[in-house]
Structures are given as C-alpha cells and as structure tokens.
Amino acid sequence: MTTAALKTHGLNKNFGGLKVTQDVKFELPVGARHALIGPNGAGKTTFINLLTGLLSADSGTIELDGRPITDLPAHQRVKRGLARTFQINTLFPDLTPLEAVTLAACERHGTSRQWFPALANRKELIEEAYALLAELGIGDQAHRLTRHLAYGHQRVLEIALALATRPHVLLLDEPAAGVPAHESGILYEVISALPKEIAVLFIEHDMDLVFRFASHITVLVSGRVLREGPPAEIAEDPEVRAVYLGTAAHG
Amino acid sequence: MTAETQAANAAAVADFRARARWQWYEPIFWLGAIAWYFLFPTYLPLGTQVLCSALFALSLDLILGYGGIVSLGHTTFFGIGAYTAGLLAKYGWGEPITCLLAGGVTAAIAGWICSFVIVRVQGVALLLVTLGINLVLYEIANKAYTITGGADGLQGIVFWKVFGVFDYDIEGRVAYIYTLAVVFLLFLVARRIVYSPFGLALKGMRENWKRMPALGAALRHHGALIFVLSAAIAGLAGALLAESVQFVALDSLGVQRSVDVLTMLIVGGTGVLYGSFVGATVYMVVRDQLADLNPAYWYFWIGLMLVVVVLFTRNGVVGALSDAAAWFQRRGRAQS
Numbered sequence: 296m297t298t299a300a301l302k303t304h305g306l307n308k309n310f311g312g313l314k315v316t317q318d319v320k321f322e323l324p325v326g327a328r329h330a331l332i333g334p335n336g337a338g339k340t341t342f343i344n345l346l347t348g349l350l351s352a353d354s355g356t357i358e359l360d361g362r363p364i365t366d367l368p369a370h371q372r373v374k375r376g377l378a379r380t381f382q383i384n385t386l387f388p389d390l391t392p393l394e395a396v397t398l399a400a401c402e403r404h405g406t407s408r409q410w411f412p413a414l415a416n417r418k419e420l421i422e423e424a425y426a427l428l429a430e431l432g433i434g435d436q437a438h439r440l441t442r443h444l445a446y447g448h449q450r451v452l453e454i455a456l457a458l459a460t461r462p463h464v465l466l467l468d469e470p471a472a473g474v475p476a477h478e479s480g481i482l483y484e485v486i487s488a489l490p491k492e493i494a495v496l497f498i499e500h501d502m503d504l505v506f507r508f509a510s511h512i513t514v515l516v517s518g519r520v521l522r523e524g525p526p527a528e529i530a531e532d533p534e535v536r537a538v539y540l541g542t543a544a545h546g
Numbered sequence: 547m548t549a550e551t552q553a554a555n556a557a558a559v560a561d562f563r564a565r566a567r568w569q570w571y572e573p574i575f576w577l578g579a580i581a582w583y584f585l586f587p588t589y590l591p592l593g594t595q596v597l598c599s600a601l602f603a604l605s606l607d608l609i610l611g612y613g614g615i616v617s618l619g620h621t622t623f624f625g626i627g628a629y630t631a632g633l634l635a636k637y638g639w640g641e642p643i644t645c646l647l648a649g650g651v652t653a654a655i656a657g658w659i660c661s662f663v664i665v666r667v668q669g670v671a672l673l674l675v676t677l678g679i680n681l682v683l684y685e686i687a688n689k690a691y692t693i694t695g696g697a698d699g700l701q702g703i704v705f706w707k708v709f710g711v712f713d714y715d716i717e718g719r720v721a722y723i724y725t726l727a728v729v730f731l732l733f734l735v736a737r738r739i740v741y742s743p744f745g746l747a748l749k750g751m752r753e754n755w756k757r758m759p760a761l762g763a764a765l766r767h768h769g770a771l772i773f774v775l776s777a778a779i780a781g782l783a784g785a786l787l788a789e790s791v792q793f794v795a796l797d798s799l800g801v802q803r804s805v806d807v808l809t810m811l812i813v814g815g816t817g818v819l820y821g822s823f824v825g826a827t828v829y830m831v832v833r834d835q836l837a838d839l840n841p842a843y844w845y846f847w848i849g850l851m852l853v854v855v856v857l858f859t860r861n862g863v864v865g866a867l868s869d870a871a872a873w874f875q876r877r878g879r880a881q882s
Binding site: 347348349368369370371373374378379381385386387388389390391393394395397398399401402403406407408409410411412413414415417418421422424425426429434437438456457459460 | 551555559563565566741750753756757759763
C-alpha cells in the first residue's frame with residue numbers, strides 16, 4: 296500500500312461549545328485532485344487551517360508523507376511541502392508579484408535571513424520567480440504593484456505564491472472566490488495543468504467546477520465527513536443531494 | 547532558452563538591481579551634510595545632534611518602516627548605547643571607536659533579550675510592551691545614581707582623541723566629521739540590509755505578516771534578527787551622541803525621546819531610508835528655532851506639524867516630495 300500524501304485521523308476542533316471539526320478521517324493520495332465541499336459553516340476552511348497549522352487541533356493526528364506534523368508550527372509544515380492559498384486574498388499590496396514570489400523562493404531556499412548580500416545577485420531565485428509567473432500566465436503583470444493588479448490576476452498570484460514553496464500537497468481555499476463565472480474556468484485550467492506529483496485539495500462552491508476537475512470528493516457537513524467518493528457516486532447520493540445540492544442538483 | 551525568456555529574465559533581475567542602485571538625489575544629500583560643515587561653522591553641535599538623531603530614526607525605520615514592528619520605547623537601546631560609552635569613558639577607557647562599538651554591542655544584546663518578548667506580541671500590545679521596557683530601564687538608571695548620576699546625568703566623562711590624533715574641540719569640528727563618517731558607514735549598512743534577501747522578507751512582514759508563515763517564513767526569527775540589528779544601530783547612535791557632547795543625560799532613556807524619534811520618522815517618511823534624515827533635520831532645526839522664540843511652548847508647533855504632515859501627506863516629507871516629483875513628471879509628459 297502506498298502512503299497517502301496527507302492523512303488525518305480522528306481530528307477534532309471546538310470553538311467553545313461549537314464542534315467545528317468532528318472526528319475527521321481523511322486521506323489525500325499522491326497526485327490527487329480532490330474537492331472538499333459542504334454547505335456554509337460546514338468547517339471546510341477550519342479543516343484547512345488545522346491542516347496548515349493556522350489552528351491547532353484539540354485532538355487527532357495529521358500526517359504528511361507518513362510523518363506526523365500535528366505539532367509543527369505553520370512555517371515548518373510549509374518547509375515539509377504543504378502549501379495553501381487563501382479564500383480572501385492574503386497578498387503583499389505594495390510589493391510586485393515578482394518581489395512576492397522571489398520572497399517565497401528565498402524563504403524556501405533559506406536565503407531570506409541573509410541581511411548583507413545583495414538580493415539582485417540571487418539571479419537564479421529571481422529568474423525562477425519570473426518563470427513561475429510566466430507559466431501561470433501573469434508574466435506581464437510581474438512588475439506592477441500587487442494592489443494595482445486586476446482581481447483575477449491577484450487570484451492567480453495567490454496560487455503562484457503557494458507554488459513557489461514547491462509543495463507536493465497544495466490546499467486551495469476557494470481559488471475562484473469572487474471571480475466572475477466566465478473567468479473562473481481559466482483559474483481551474485491553471486490548476487489542472489499543475490504537475491501530477493502535486494496532490495491538490497480544493498474547496499469549491501461551484502458544482503460545475505467540482506465535477507469537472509475533481510477525481511474525488513469529500514462532503515463535509517457540520518464538521519463531520521458525510522460522504523466521500525468519486526464524483527459520480529457523490530452526485531447520485533440521496534443524502535448529499537438533500538443536505539447540500541438541494542433540489543436543483545447537478546444532472 | 548528562447549531570446550524572449552532571456553530578455554524577460556534579464557528584465558526581472560534588472561528590476562531588483564535598479565531598486566538598489568544609487569539615485570541622483572543621494573549624493574546631493576551627503577554633499578549637503580559636508581557643505582553644512584563649511585556653511586554653518588557655528589551650528590556644528592546642532593549638526594552633530596541632527597546626525598545622531600537621524601541615525602537613531604534610521605534604526606527605528608528598519609523595524610517600523612521596513613519590518614512593520616512598532617515601538618514606543620526605542621530609546622531603550624539608544625540610552626543603553628549612550629550609557630555604555632559614557633560609563634567606559636568615566637571609568638578609565640575613553641577611546642572613542644571602542645566605546646562606540648561597545649555601545650552597539652550592549653544595545654544589540656539588550657535587543658536580543660527584549661526580542662523574546664517582542665516577537666510574541668503585535669499592535670497595541672507591542673506598543674505597550676516596548677513602552678514598558680523603556681520605563682523600567684529609565685527608572686533603573688534613575689535609581690542607580692551612584693553609577694549613572696541619576697537625574698543629574700553622567701558627568702565628568704572624557705573621551706580620548708579620535709584615532710589618537712584628533713581632539714574633540716570646543717567648536718565641535720572633530721565631533722561633526724567623526725559623527726558624519728560613522729553615520730555614513732552605518733547608513734551604507736542599513737542600505738545593504740534593505741536591499742538584501744532579508745530586506746525583502748522585512749517588507750513582506752510589513753505588507754502582510756499573516757501570509758509569511760504560509761511561505762515558510764519563521765516570523766519570530768525574522769523579527770528577532772531585525773530587532774537586534776536595529777537595537778545595535780540605535781545603541782551606536784546613542785554612543786555617538788555621548789561622545790560628541792561628552793555627557794549622558796538621563797533623558798536619553800526618557801520616553802519623551804522615544805516619542806521624538808517616532809515623530810521625526812513619521813514627519814520624514816517611513817520605509818524610504820532618507821525619511822529619517824529629512825525628519826531629523828526638520829524636527830531638530832524647527833525645535834532649535836522655536837526654542838529661541840519661546841522656550842516653553844515649542845511642543846505646540848511640533849504637535850501641529852505632526853498632525854499636518856500625517857493628515858496631508860502620504861508618507862511624510864519624503865512621500866510628499868516624491869508625489870510632487872511624480873506629478874511634475876506626468877505633467878511634463880502630458881505637455882510634450
């Protein structure tokens with residue numbers, strides 16, 4: 296049996312009396328395209344925050360490549376290859392995309408604590424940053440200030456920052472949030488073009504996108520895993536339809 | 547690799563190089579500091595104090611303007627540097643260069659100790675913690691008057707000749723040149739920090755510290771490192787002032803001075819290196835002139851200046867100047 300890229304066991308988190316994550320057992324195989332769906336308040340973002348270390352779990356374990364990361368701080372999980380994007384843009388407004396991605400490359404490379412050598416001499420890191428932006432189709436935006444970027448470009452930059460850490464597990468929290476419907480497809484083209492070695496878990500509300508891009512779906516309701524399985528199965532599941540998809544279910 | 551990507555890569559690297567390059571106004575600024583020596587021979591002591599304050603403000607700019615770490619007690623390190631140099635001189639070792647370095651080192655050590663607390667708090671809590679540390683140290687220096695001279699200040703200190711040759715003169719010529727040379731060297735160091743990989747990480751912390759851990763950044767390590775570097779420069783500034791005035795006043799540890807240096811930096815502009823120099827010059831010269839007019843109420847005008855600058859400029863005097871330059875450039879382009 297191959298080890299899962301990411302695995303949780305009996306994960307629990309309470310906010311006071313509110314159980315936001317209940318006994319979640321979850322497995323993300325290497326190279327997966329996995330969607331996490333569920334109604335508002337189901338605890339999807341909380342689950343991502345637990346995985347990345349923004350929140351610490353009350354109980355349960357998290358494993359990355361078969362090694363426990365439950366007690367590691369957020370930045371060390373990134374160093375182990377676990378990256379994420381944010382539902383609400385969490386960017387550097389007064390840096391250019393090139394600077395921001397170079398910063399991420401420096402952090403990955405361990406050069407970010409060098410305070411005397413000139414940054415301009417780290418050619419390989421700067422070129423790597425530019426290449427990544429170009430690959431994601433925002434190379435022509437590289438030298439503008441992030442706050443002047445169109446919203447859709449900012450969403451792509453969110454992904455670029457995560458990729459610059461060279462993850463093998465990528466967690467995308469509603470990557471197309473706020474992007475007009477006709478543009479969200481472009482974002483998912485970027486995502487589906489990611490290297491196969493990267494396991495991707497994404498939260499998405501648009502069912503068309505979920506069924507188009509996910510090979511596996513987990514349905515979260517009230518902090519619990521309600522169902523998990525391949526898209527066809529999930530689409531036909533009466534309980535999922537009742538609780539989440541409603542009457543106007545995807546056909 | 548295609549020619550196109552090669553060109554784009556070169557442009558990307560050139561972008562970072564261009565930021566770090568010396569701008570046309572920078573030599574003017576330093577030539578101005580040299581010109582001061584010849585133009586205002588009777589104002590050399592004021593010039594020396596402006597330089598020390600500017601260096602102090604620069605140290606605050608590194609944590610505030612670049613790292614986004616606010617402090618209401620930065621004079622803690624300025625005072626530690628000043629007292630270190632002063633005490634060494636008082637008790638028998640008055641060699642200026644070593645006293646200066648000792649001031650920087652003790653301040654750096656103090657900064658390192660404080661950093662354990664500093665990196666754990668943000669925002670208002672950080673303001674209060676830095677203020678608290680400042681107050682504690684002030685009262686320790688006040689109480690330990692047998693060593694520090696308490697409220698009377700540290701008197702009877704004599705620094706030896708600079709390099710064993712140049713004696714501190716009454717007009718303050720040697721002090722001015724010595725201070726200018728040290729400040730310039732430390733400015734070069736600050737410039738290196740700002741345009742280094744760590745400098746970029748600092749800007750990242752300022753722009754969005756919440757995102758930094760998601761890039762794999764150890765925020766506390768970054769915070770501690772810049773705090774130590776900043777404390778060292780603040781300590782060097784304090785030691786420089788002690789050497790040039792041959793005296794250490796208790797108010798070099800006073801919260802008032804922490805507020806003054808913050809005011810200078812805000813008036814000048816944060817995160818632009820020269821903001822601290824412009825701010826210190828404006829602040830000290832205005833204060834000097836106002837104190838001549840009315841010694842009692844000059845903070846009225848300082849307060850007014852602070853309010854006006856914060857309300858009507860984007861980023862202090864330097865921000866206003868660069869906005870004006872950009873406006874003229876646009877207008878010139880529109881007309882041509």
